Amino acid sequence: MxxxxxxxxxxxxxxxxxxxxxxxxxxxxxxxxxxxxxxxxxxxxxxxxxxxxxxxxxxxxxxxxxxxxxxxxxxxxxxxxxxxxxxxxxxxxxxxxxxxxxxxxxxxxxxxxxxxxxxxxxxxxxxxxxxxxxxxxxxxxxxxxxxxxxxxxxxxxxxxxxxxxxxxxxxxxxAEHLTPALMDRAQRHLVAKALGEFAHERLITPAPDGEGFRVVAGSSAYSFAARRHPLDHWVVDPASIERLRAGVPADPDAQELIAELAPTLGIPDQLLPTYLEEIASTLAAGAWKLRHRRVPAADLVGAGYQEIESAMTEGHPAFVANNGRIGFSLDDYRAYAPEAGQPVRLHWVAARRSLTHLSLAHDTTEHELYDGELAPEVRDRFDGRLRALGVTPQDYLYLPVHPWQWQHKLAVTFAPDVARRDLVHLGAGDDDHRPQQSIRTFFNAGRPERHYVKTALAIQNMGFVRGLSPAYMAATPAINDWVASVVESDDELRACGFGVLREVAAIGYTGDAFHRTAEPSPYRKMIAALWRESPVPRTPDGEQLTTMAALLHRDADGDSLVTAWIKESPVDAATWVRAYLRAYLRPLVHCLHAYDLAFMPHGENLLLRLRDHVPVGAFMKDIGEEVAVMAPPGGARLPLPAEVERIRGDFPDDVKALAIHTDVFDGVLRFVAAILDDDGMLPAEGFWAIARETIEEHAADHPELADAAAAYDLLRPEFRHSCLNRLQLRNTLQMVDLTDQAESLIFAGTLANPLAVQS
CATH class of the missing domain: 3.40.630.30 (Gcn5-related N-acetyltransferase (GNAT))
Incomplete structure (x- = not known):
């Protein structure tokens, strides 16, 4: 307000x-x-x-x-x-x-x-x-x-x-958000989410209890009302939760619920405190948002891209501990959390060129990169700082770092590198940036046409230390070039308004002692960054940009943004959903069938373009780390350049289709479908029927891809149930190996496919 x-x-x-x-x-x-x-x-x-x-x-x-x-x-x-x-x-x-x-x-x-x-x-x-x-x-x-x-x-x-x-x-x-009333609301919300997602992943089995359900956890019993939707999706009513501990009424408490369920959840004893800390941090963030981010959904209908970005309150829809950010103080949270919406000026270091690798897209040069990102007076200031120290500016590359990272890591953990002038702190840049939902990525608020900047950030958040590996990122621009060339040359994808935001440059410093140790460690991921194209120059006038996570957003009063958009649009809910799935689902199915190409298309990785509040196109981002070609060399539909071979994987057939079944149906659409059903906008069966029609229409338009469509069989009666929370619960410090993510998956039986043709 x-x-x-x-x-x-x-x-x-x-x-x-x-x-x-x-x-x-x-x-x-x-x-x-x-x-x-x-x-x-x-x-x-x-x-x-x-x-x-x-x-x-x-x-x-x-x-x-x-x-x-x-x-x-x-x-x-x-x-x-x-x-x-x-x-x-x-x-x-x-x-x-x-x-x-x-x-x-x-x-x-x-x-x-x-x-x-x-x-x-x-x-x-x-x-x-x-x-x-x-x-x-x-x-x-x-x-x-x-x-x-x-x-x-x-x-x-x-x-x-x-x-x-x-x-x-x-x-x-x-700490004004840490009040009993706000914490009670945050606790109820998170306990409701935990009960729903743990039930979805079959870690717990709620038993019918009158008109509601009941879960026994240690000495506590939880009774609650819930709605069950396709894909075994549970929507638990937070206000309905009643807890009895040893037979005595007690307030719902997310940390106590986790501790009570720990044997069932399979959290290793030595990692349980870490997970409980992430739960506490998620609760603190929830209370802060209730206190400070009470933006009505109706006010976001016509809002700008960054206003919507900072108004998001849920984090990842499936992970229970989704706002860990372990390492941030309260002041850090208020300065750098995306929901705080505060401008941030990135710091810059000069990294000795001989110890640093800069990789660039095919149409980008070092000179063009820095000229586009740093004003001449800033470059002059940086060069002057280096000369004043008696070193030659041409011997260095400029590398942006998160202010927290400089203060807490580079100036301490890498003090020898700074002292010997292999790293030189140049101070803050002149551009105001806004932190994005992914916490370590920044949008240039002062110059929106300039690139996003993704920085290394050594905080623990949602199962990972959020660093960036210089070695892993060396091929990032080449991977992005290849993916962009495929997408931009495809008539079907262009017709759907589907594009990618390339990561055009990646830089990483490797001159530290940690790169000379035998075993890899998070310390090798502390000093790196990449630049990604901004969507602003590619968004036509009259269109609104929004993170797709906004489709899952409910405000503090429970009103959903997707419902508000549909009500303000000139079309009905079914037509709106059809337009959305044409911009989102159809391109992803086409990439899979035509190229065996799979993205990680969750809410914060995809931007929607809206016209008159109706989706007309989409941008995929975060390509380098989260894209795969799921075919062995002999079976690939497209050859890969040598530097791009890293993204190829030989996956089991029943895993390949999970690029749509898990990442799209279960990871995104089950939430959107439930919101529209619960809001009375579109029954779930109607939503899933439109999704099925979207895939069938694509198949009818592309008979040349019939063999691929049959192999992936996206309309099969059921698919393997891949579980996200189980990954985090198994290892709260690193839930998957990024170099072999398929081998890290944990399954819990199968899910009935709501797109399957009913006999």
């Missing part, structure tokens, strides 16, 4: 003031019987008083609160020994609601008024004196950092004198 504060205009605002201060809910304002003239006289006197000010507050442009600030030395508090220089008195009155109450409004208003008070650097403390009987406002004061000093007599009331220092307010505000 957008909160502004302006000087009160007594005549303009008189009707509002009178209604607010005389409302029954404003009893502690002590003006219940005031007339309009009484209110005019009172506030005209305040406005005229050089030691007292009155302010009107607006929320999203509408008048919603009244605030007063005053000098305690010129008030009834004058002479109190506890008060002194730099104190500022404050009163705030939130308007009685004219309609449905807005969750979190009072807290947001209170924070805004406090920030307004402390905006004056001469203010040392804020002073309040609420009626001692007003327990709710006293509790809010304490939560904001106030210390209650003592009761004092004032005209008309006994007041609780309370003070809040600037430091106390900042400390309270830094």
């Amino acid at each position: 957008d909160i502004t504060i302006e000087p009160l205009d007594v005549e303009r605002d008189l009707d509002l003031l009178h209604a607010w201060v005389t409302h029954p809910r404003s009893v502690y304002w002590m003006m219940q019987d005031a007339t309009r003239d009484d209110v005019r006289e009172e506030y005209a006197g305040i406005v005229a008083n050089p030691h007292h000010d009155a302010w009107l507050g607006r929320v999203d442009g509408a008048p919603r609160f009244l605030a007063e600030t005053y000098d305690p030395a010129h008030s009834p508090l004058a002479g109190l020994p506890e008060l002194g220089e730099g104190d500022l008195g404050m009163h705030v009155l939130v308007a009685p609601p004219a309609g449905p109450s807005v969750r979190g409004l009072t807290t947001a208003v209170f924070d805004a008024v406090m920030a307004h008070c402390f905006a004056d650097p001469s203010v040392r403390r804020v002073v309040v004196e609420p009626d001692a009987r007003n327990e709710p406002i006293r509790a809010k004061n304490v939560a904001a950092g106030f210390v209650e000093l003592r009761e004092i007599p004032l005209p008309g009331k006994t007041a609780m004198l309370s003070v809040c220092t600037r430091a106390a307010f900042e400390a309270a505000r830094s």
Whole structure:
């Protein structure tokens, strides 16, 4: 919500003031019987008083609160020994609601008024004196950092004198999301997700219990209401969850649920604490988003790409521990988490050229790369820094690093490399970037036409340390060139509006001691980056860009963005879904059938282009690490350049089709279908019928691919159930081997295919 504060205009605002201060809910304002003239006289006197000010507050442009600030030395508090220089008195009155109450409004208003008070650097403390009987406002004061000093007599009331220092307010505000109410909502949401996804992966088996279900976990029993959708998809109602621990009612607690289920989940004992830490971090992030990212879905319908990106609140839809980010402090979270939406200026290091590898796309040169990413004055500044140290700029390559990575890793773990000038810290660049959902990738907010930058980041998140391997990335631009050449030359893919965002350059430093050890380690992935094309120059005017993860988004009140888009579009839900699957599912099926080419097309790896709120095309990204040609050399439909052979794999037949069955049907579409069904937009059977028609129409249009379509058999009655949480639970530190991901898969029987033709 957008909160502004302006000087009160007594005549303009008189009707509002009178209604607010005389409302029954404003009893502690002590003006219940005031007339309009009484209110005019009172506030005209305040406005005229050089030691007292009155302010009107607006929320999203509408008048919603009244605030007063005053000098305690010129008030009834004058002479109190506890008060002194730099104190500022404050009163705030939130308007009685004219309609449905807005969750979190009072807290947001209170924070805004406090920030307004402390905006004056001469203010040392804020002073309040609420009626001692007003327990709710006293509790809010304490939560904001106030210390209650003592009761004092004032005209008309006994007041609780309370003070809040600037430091106390900042400390309270830094953890203001960690309240019982917000944590309870975060706990219920995560417990509901855990119950649903663990049931989906057949780690637990909920038993029917009256009109709901029941799960026994250790000494606890959980009862809940849930809806079951195709693909054994469980949607658990968080508000319905009731827990009995040893027969006594207890609050749902995600960490305790995991600990209770640990023997069933198969988490190794030595790794259970790591997983519990990721669960705690996910809960903390959930509470923070409930406090700070309450963006209604309706407000995102016409929003810009980065506004949508920062409004996403769920993380990966299937993983339970999906916001681990172990290594980030609270300040780091507020600075670098994508949902915080804060601008970030990447740091740059000069890496000695002889110890660093830069690989480039076929149509990119080193000179063009740096000229496109760094303004001339920035290049001059960097070159000047190197010359001042007595080294030659031509002996170095410029490498962008995450600010956290410089502070916590390069300047410490790689201190010898910095000391011998193999790495030289050049400071922050001039461009403001926005962190993306993938946490280590940045969009250039100031110059959107410039490349994304993906950086190494040594935090533990969702089963991996998020580093980047210089050796693994050396072939990344070549892989992207090849994939792009295939996609761009294909008439079918062009007709679907399908494209890829190439990773055009990759750089990695290997001069450190860790690259001279016998065994690979995460320390070899600490100093690397890549540049990816921006979608902005390739998006036609009049189209909206959005992460596909937005289709799975529900706001804090449970409203879904995909439903809001459909309602604002000129088409019905079935037509909208047909357009979406033409932009998403059909191109992926074509790549598989025509080229044995598989992507990792989950929500954050794909951008949708919308026109009039309807999908018209898509961009795949994150190509280098997450693309595969699933055919041995002798059976390949297309030859691969030698430097691209890394992406070829010889997979079992029943695994090949999982590129669609698991990654698309189970990984994305089961969630979209359930949202539309639960929202009453499109029954699940209707959604899956359209998906089946999409594949059948592709087959009819491409009879030359009939043999491939028969081999993949995407409409088979069932497919192997590949499980994501089981991977993370087995090894919370590295859930798969990126060089052989197929061998890492864990299966739990089969899933009935909702696209299968019913006999």
